[in-house]
Amino acid sequence: MLDRMLTHPELLELVNELALQRRIVGPVARDGRYFYEEVTRATDLDLTFNYCVYSPRGALFPPQETLFVFKRTNGTFTAEPVIDVRPTALVGVHPCDIHAIRLLDHVFEQDQRDEHYLSRRAHTMIVGIDCQRPCTEGVFCADMETNAADKGFDVMLYPLSDPGATEPLYGVVYGTSIGRDWVLYGRRGRIPTATDERTFEQYQRHKTDAFPRMLRMKADELPALLDRSYDSLLWEATARRCYSCGSCNLSCPTCYCFNILDETDLSGTTGRRERTWDGCHLREFAEVAGGHNFRPKAGSRLRHRIYRKAKWIRQRTGLPGCVGCARCDRACTAKINSVEIYNQLAEEV
């Protein structure tokens, strides 16, 4: 069921109004590729983007952020946490990335609440945009059941092309009262008609056939497949190509591992404790002081990442650890391909 219909110009007007209250982050074209960037005007966004090279996770979990600032005085110290409260709107988030954000929400909420993430998240509104067809070749979001999202957004836009119109017409579904208030208080759009609902049904039917199945197994069979594959020679054989560069980690929407580092002024009296993205494919990731490395081989690091994505995260959280966006596969300098890994493992059993 649709909640509202918006034309493209109406959507842009709403985003411009939102920009008065929130920092707007969305897809921006750069040399034929798309990146999530902060914009000041709705027209700077390109909502016809195929995919963004990096996921929007950086808007919620920045590559580098300050956890606290400290001051050393009289032999002791004081420290003050830094919590981001900037109102933000992420505009133009595909279903795969919405699933990934739901995982980040879970990770930073469970056990100990991480307010550095959660505060930023609480201040961030998410405007999703659905994909009627795969954004590019090689994605396996349909296999991972992440090519549609029914929660995790404030508003979801379904680009239902309006026959005869050059501008897209969006079917709108509200996810939260924040999203509904944004559309309704803006007094834009109109109530969906029976024709709109029929168009939406056709859209959904078309979508079911549009996504290819890439994996030879279902997503919920992956944990059992990996259970049988720990000692496969494929890990070492595939990782022979791996440069341990961490591009897969960098581009992954569900990678949330981080390092913690201190920065100080020259005198060392004031400074910051920073957290930075880290990646399990990097050689020193599991190294302890003294030099022992718990995962010294690229093969064991590759296995670790794939197990995390397809088994451990799913088992620990009940949420998909991989959303099938294939950013890792596209980013890999050695063309290591996760779909190929899963399908080859399936052949071994």
Place this chain on the structure above:
Amino acid sequence: MLAPPIPYKPTNAELYLPKPARILRITQLTEMEKHYELAFLDGHRLNHQPGQFVQVSILGVGECPISICSSPTRPDTFELCIRRAGSVTNRIHALREKDIIGIRGPLGHGFDVTEMHGKDILMIAGGLGMAPLRSLVQYVLDERPRFGQFHLLYGCREPKELLFTDDLTRWRESGDVNLKITVDRPDEQWRGRVGVVTTLFADLPKLNPQDTVVVIVGPPVMFKFVVIEVLARRIPQSSIYCSLERRMKCGIGKCGHCQANHVYVCIDGPVFKYGQLKAMREAME
């Protein structure tokens, strides 16, 4: 006009903040290890379980995970045994008594001491493993009537690497623990046992498998051989505990550094039962 975003009140903003603690006493244990006694500046107690750890901060340099080596039965202060290994621990070694460092914790899942009450105890320590184990040794000695027989086997590569030698002498003289020590590579003064720690099992009296709890702390390579000795004495797998070392950065199950297979050593451990470890191939590698 649109209402502003709902105000959000963080409830856990101090998650990563270290608290200042004063170094009360420093003892040089070996060439590489120093023993620190600490207390928080604001007077609050650490309130830990044996086997837990803390993150020690030198602000401007960083943080590193260190096991607590004293027992909560001695609650006014807490003790750490710190090996000089990286940038943070090197800076800690340069500190003097009365200096202040940052402490975050206690962190992790320690030993469940109530499960051990009423049991015979067999502990095996290898190398630096004696540091986390000491928190439990002290606990058992302080609560001695709650436990049955108490055997402690300790192995090091060289005599000069033995930790807490004053404690070892005191423990042995107290008669409260059957302490056996061995080294792999003796020096000229060494009059004790020579060999790996598993050779000490020959000295043990017959164990009562149903009433014995076994605690193993040491390098992964030692663990496998010790477990075989223990299982050979028909101790149930559910009665075997061990503690793992990993690179912990956040200490709260988020950053991913300490993950061993499916577990986060920092929150699921560092103390595990052997039954949990069997599913963790990386634990023993």
